[in-house]
Amino acid sequence: MRFSRISKAVGVAAAAALALSACASTNGGTTPSSNAAGKQGGTATVVEVNAFNTFNPNTADGNTDINSKVSYATHSGFYYIDNQLNIVHNDKFGKMEKTSDDPLTVKYTINDGVKWSDGTPVTAADLLLQWAAFSGYYNDADAEGKAGTSYFSYAGDPTGLALTDFPEIGDNNRSMTIKYSKPFADWEIALGGPGIDIPAHVLAKKAGLADTQAFIDHLKSMPRGDAKAPKTADAKLKAMSDLWNTGFDSKTLPSDPSLFLSNGPFVVQSINQDQSLTMVRNKDYNWGPEAKLDEITVRYIGSSPAQVQALKNGEADIIAPQASADTLDQLKALESQGVTVEQGNQLSYDHIDLNYSGPFADKNVREAFLKTVPRKDIVDKIIKKLDPEAKPLDSQLFVPAQPAYDASVQANGSSSFADADVSAAKKLLNGATPEVRIMYNKDNPNRVDAFSLIRESATKAGFKIVDGGLGASDWGKALGKGGYDATIFGWINPGVGVSGVPQIFRSGNGSNFNKFSDPEADKLMDELIVTTDRSKQDDLTKQIDKKIWDSAYGLPLFQSVGVDAYSDRITGVKFMPNQTGVWWNFWEWAEK
């Protein structure tokens, strides 16, 4: 009796064990035997602040830094920009050449063997798609947006490519030639790089076109959009542009691999929504600088202290946190464990601008005021704690990273504003005591400090300074609206390209908030934006810089400080001032 009970129990137990093993996982137990896989090829983990959300970084919604960086690592093109802010051509990918100056004609030829990661060759059709999106050629929406269609929602500036006619495709769909109706200064960075990121054959297929030839033919058959005579939307182009606008948005790895094709050194392999993204080496890639690492993982960490601790704990290899005195101290403390900290100047800079109205309508008053701005003190108090070698920025149009900076500084007359000169200011004021209202973002501690220092110094010269500081959400709206005489805020130097110059300094333009107007400078700028030769561009820019300084426009104060740091596992990381950041030479990153 007892025995039978035990045997029954054993039987039940055995049955239970069988049942349980049925729901066991199919892959055999890998533990506890020690992991024999060993060290894989080189990997690195890079920290970014924002989370990846689209494979098309060119749309208005998708053009955040992280999307651009991932696209940069997974696509190639005719050029990239190095950390000296030079345009470096990638001849292994193809050739971009100016074949004529008048009319400006640029021929793009893609080399044989360049292909997407699904094996389809990269052809002129892909470039044509980029041209169609970037130029806004087909858009015929009117200003109110009531009639017509705006096809591609491109985040960049279409004015350059809008000057071109429908391109000529040749060399068996390997080359594309665009002709500008008038010269365009930034033609080198207008198209074809740093990545050709959206494959035309995928769009064509989704829109029901047979192949890329049908795609080219279809685009060719459509006339330039005219906002004055809007037409009904073309269904096929609309389908393709809709896909271009939102179809590549994804926070997870799409199940359709054609949505994340690569033609660059890396291919996206996996995405963990809002946590990480992993890219592995593109096996086929040999048309450009070849990467040393096998795998790059991007992790998203918003707060700077958390980034530093992740680096310290080995969870991250490369970080580029927001530079602050605390962060730098924490990073410096890590140098003992082999971390390398790199600092440099970013392209954004703070400046004070004077309105050409009110008390500052008189140039002497402007000059007197600028004489009182203690630029050295401002740099000492605000930036020296981050970068002991910081100096005031001495050009309105160049940054020190650009070769033309030194020459421009010598000529533009900035030396007479090197530091506060109260007695000279007093002389210029000649006993007058103008009241000056300075507007700035009072939620930004750096701007508050700059304001206090300027107020202190200007008061000594006889200015009556009124604090016109506004909150973070209000100061931007107040720009250009009047109600202040001087304002302290920041610009971002584009680094490469000159299209941005007239936007700020040309009479009546959108970002010319202080109403600076100099007919000669206007003329120079008109010339600048149609000058295609880069050394001539520099000459013109230098002249404009001088004109701005001569008119006592305002003063650049200092550049923001950027920082990146990487662990002792990694080499090859180099500081980059522009928004590409450390990613600019990701192919040189390597494990030690």
Next chain:
Amino acid sequence: MVTYIVRRLVTAALILLGASFLVYLLTAASGDPLAEFRASSAPNKQQLMDSRSALLDLDTPAPVRYFKWLGGAAQCLVPFTGSCNLGKNIAGQPITDALGHALIQTLTLVTGAAVLAILVGITLGIITALRQYSTLDYGVTFMAFLFFSLPIFWVAVLLKEFGAIGFNNFLRNPEIPLPVSLGVAAVLGAVAVVVAGGDARRKASTGAIVFAAAAAVLIYFSVTQWFKTPGLGPVVIAIAGVGIAFAVTLLTAGLRNRKALQSALIAVGVGLVLYFVVQPLLDQATFLMVLLLAVAAVLVGMAIGYFMGGYDRGQSMRAAAITSFLVGFLIVLDRFMQAWPAYFNNSRVRGRPIATIGAGTPNIEGDFWILGLDSFTHLILPTTALILISLAGYTRFTRASMLEIMNMDYIRTARAKGLSERTVVMRHAFRNALIPVATIVAFDIGGLIGGAVITETVFSVRGMGFLFLDGIQHVDPNPVMGVFVCVAITAMAFNLIADLAYSALDPRVRVKA
């Protein structure tokens, strides 16, 4: 009752409407959505501003936009149509998707912490109430208030510095210097002196035993490099199992109930045998299997208790079931420890297991145990941080409630009847003391989802808090409203549940319509 619930629901809906209107307007007015473009020198600045305005529908005044949003949100009330529309965020992601993901992230982060904080808090509260004004009581109160008043971002950063970076450094060469071992053991001994009841001699001997045991264990750990290859092994499981059997029996049945004690001990024995039986099975574990094994363990325990019988079968079954569950837990824990070296040496982990950020190591591959350890090493720090700061509330509340109950007339009656102190505390006092605590717990669960904003930021988890902050930063009401609606609905639902639970638990409280 039904009228009451309906009335509450109607009020809740009205409150939700009013509050959401306010929150929408406040968010919309909280800043300048175009701020990032204002000082831009981009030639196509106007175009970018127009496109952002169109995206956020800025041309429509905020109150009108609210009703547009409400129109989409109202469709969420219609089930199964899938037309729920909470709008999109600035990156073009539908809020419903973003919310779904964020909710999972937040729940992973806070669930464990909430459960543990409740368990530990209530236990500490009861113990301190039973030992009112003892050193232990003062000690726990002091610690509770200390942690309660620490800012969580600071606690979290310290935890990362010492619990992750420091501990990982220690793991490189896990040798504990002798003075450290003795010091830690001395501290534990001192704690034991405080915790132990009885006269001075008993306290002293308990302290000495704990000191000796802790020192021995730490030295053993150091010599054998236990932290590199941790494990319990059948011997430790047996010893711990017997301890558990006694403790569980003490609480559930009293040691005088010999049948119950025997059942619990048999459960430990069976567990030890099964330890060897299930090892090969555990090598291929899945979550479902571990869950089924846990259920099986409880059933086996109940069976043991049932067959042991005795004058109170229920008590034996309970004691054996709880014991076998806990022994099963030890076996699983042991299996996790066996997987530790493989996890530790994983090429993705590179010998630094405790993480400071995120919810998992990117691209880690492995079986159930490796992945389980990965979640554990990522969750331990945020969980600890959350427990530390939420412990105080539960401890103090349970203590107060327990003290009140212990002074009730019916407790005196129970004692006068001659019931054992165990029965008085566990049966008569404890259960009634839990009634007010239950309502607090319900309230807290309601606030949990939106309440871990800082923890999320420090540990870089993109949950509800991140969604909320991101929405505020971009002056984009859609994500903010998504989070608000989720948090508000849970808070209101749990408030209602708390009220209903109160009346269900306490017969003196009746819901009147």
